[in-house]
Amino acid sequence: MKARIIVTLKSGVLDPQGKAIQGALGALGFSGVGGVRQGKVFDVDLDTEDRAAAEADLRAMCDKLLANTVIENYTVEIF
Amino acid sequence: MKARIIVTLKSGVLDPQGKAIQGALGALGFSGVGGVRQGKVFDVDLDTEDRAAAEADLRAMCDKLLANTVIENYTVEIF
Numbered sequence: 001m002k003a004r005i006i007v008t009l010k011s012g013v014l015d016p017q018g019k020a021i022q023g024a025l026g027a028l029g030f031s032g033v034g035g036v037r038q039g040k041v042f043d044v045d046l047d048t049e050d051r052a053a054a055e056a057d058l059r060a061m062c063d064k065l066l067a068n069t070v071i072e073n074y075t076v077e078i079f
Numbered sequence: 080m081k082a083r084i085i086v087t088l089k090s091g092v093l094d095p096q097g098k099a100i101q102g103a104l105g106a107l108g109f110s111g112v113g114g115v116r117q118g119k120v121f122d123v124d125l126d127t128e129d130r131a132a133a134e135a136d137l138r139a140m141c142d143k144l145l146a147n148t149v150i151e152n153y154t155v156e157i158f
Contacts, residue, residue: 006085006120021121021144028143030136034124041085041120042100045113057109064107065100 001046001054002079007067008039042066054078080125080133081158086146087118121145133157 009015018036025033044061046054058076067074088094097115104112123140125133137155146153 008120008122018121024144025140028140030140032126032136034126036124037122039120039122041087041118042097043087043116043118045115047111047113057111061104061107061109065103 001048001051003044003046003054003058004077004079005042005044005058005062005066005074006039006077007042007062007072007074009037010071010073013071039072040066051078080127080130082123082125082133082137083156083158084121084123084137084141084145084153085118085156086121086141086151086153088116089150089152092150118151119145130157 015037018038021038022033022036025036044058046057048054048057055076055078058078062074062076063069088097094116097117100117101112101115104115123137125136127133127136134155134157137157141153141155142148
């Protein structure tokens with residue numbers, strides 16, 4: 001079973017990396033970029049066919065390792 | 080207009096970071112993780128309402144800055 005986890009910074013948390021990318025895009029001639037926020041994506045292969053168990057496991061993985069829930073949100077999508 | 084760009088490694092490209100995460104998940108007691116690949120996500124705000132122009136701009140941003148198209152694929156999603 002394949003899953004995709006997307007981890008993004010919560011709104012209000014400063015994102016200097018995103019700001020740097022926004023500046024670089026401006027320098028490359030892309031006008032009209034109002035903001036950039038960078039996050040992480042994890043594509044996970046799971047050896048189970050139980051969707052509910054897989055989702056519970058994936059959320060536990062996020063809480064324990066993949067996301068810092070103080071400053072980050074995550075979404076879990078199972079294919 | 081908001082857009083999300085997801086940049087992932089092409090299949091076949093080694094991902095030591097993903098391997099390390101897979102090992103860490105195993106050490107945390109998550110069995111059955113067959114593989115992990117890490118990628119990047121960019122949430123971009125654009126000051127335009129022209130969907131076609133926005134998509135062309137976003138693809139150009141990926142080709143020029145956000146993705147290394149030799150080893151990475153990207154997808155663009157406009158909301």
